[in-house]
Amino acid sequence: MHRAVTGIVVGGLLLIGCQLGPVSAPGAVASPSPSPSPELVTTAEATAAFEAYLTTGGLAGYDLEGGALRTADDAARRKEQASPKPATTSTPDRVNKVLVPHQSSYPAHFLATETFNLQAGDDKGKSLTELWIFTKQNTDVGWLATYQVTFSAGVSAPEFDLDKDGFLQAVPPDQLSKYSIDGQTLSAHFAQFANDTIGGAATISFDAELAPSADLSSLLADRRKSKVDITAKHLVDTVTWKDEGTVEPVYRLKDGRAFMSFVNTENDILSANPGGKVSIGGGKGDGITYPKDGLYSQVEYLRMAMVSGFVSPAGSDAKTELAAYYYRLYKMTPTA
DSSP states (O other): OOOOOOOEEEOOOOOOOOOOOOOOOTTOOOOOOOOOOOOSSOHHHHHHHHHHHHHOOHHHHHTTBOHHHHHHTHHHHHHHHHSOOOOOOOOTTOEEEEEOBOOOSSSEEEEEEEEEEOOSSTTTTOEEEEEEEEEEOSTTSOOEEEEEEEEOTTOOOOOBOBOTTSOBOBOOGGGGGGBSSOHHHHHHHHHHHHHHHHHTOSSOTTTTTEEEOHHHHHHHHHHHHHHHHHHHTTEEEEEEEEEOOOOOOOEEBTTSOEEEEEEEEEEEEEEESTTOOEEEOSSOOOSSSSOOSEEESEEEEEEEEEEEEEEOBTTOOOOEEEEEEEEEEEEEEEEO
């Protein structure tokens, strides 16, 4: 989740025009030309929803989330409830875009990005881009941010394909066969790729198909190192990534590829060898993201990973570039 006061650079314009009817014979009464169908979602409506999300801080901000993103931020929301913090202040250097596809029925969706310069750390001065998908189920409910990913520092969001009127080009389900893989299959393949990488398998499944970003590769390497370190302490760390089967909208990119997004969950169970206990000390536990001091038979961590990538057209040998992700612990359960 991210909050900031910003201005919006609109990426899709709603143009209203007229349609010319056929030329009428002398004395004939011309039939009125049909009016263009109104857009279900206008850029102005989407922009207002994005601004509301970015400028709403604290617990109220979490109420503007739904779907996978709300689940991913659940632990952060509960920590905020336990210890409220002041809303973040605005920064002037943020650039935002809202891209809306043509739609005629609910549920509806749109895409939004925010880019800003990092002010501290090893990547100070580099740009950082975050991307959201917003969803609205029907006319009786509001817009919710349901999906979020972050690109590596210094990496821009891709150029999305827009039609002549500035609308984002979405890929309908019956056209997914035009690409080398669909989102659900991609999600399942990445889950197996992650399991093999973290488990230290001799052969990594789908290694010839997937190209994770440097940051995503580093995340999986860190998870592998954590598992090795825990095992060295005579504990058992069982890590399982799973495809959640979540279908996110697919959008065309200007270079001919497709922008596909999926959701995986990570189940991480830390346990002791038979007859033993997992000892937690140090006084760091908040009971939400980390156990309070004590002895436990096991501690279960649930994490969510939202991942987006660029998929090439069918017949291409190019790897799928997994360019952005959002990874969060959302539930921790200690068992005495």
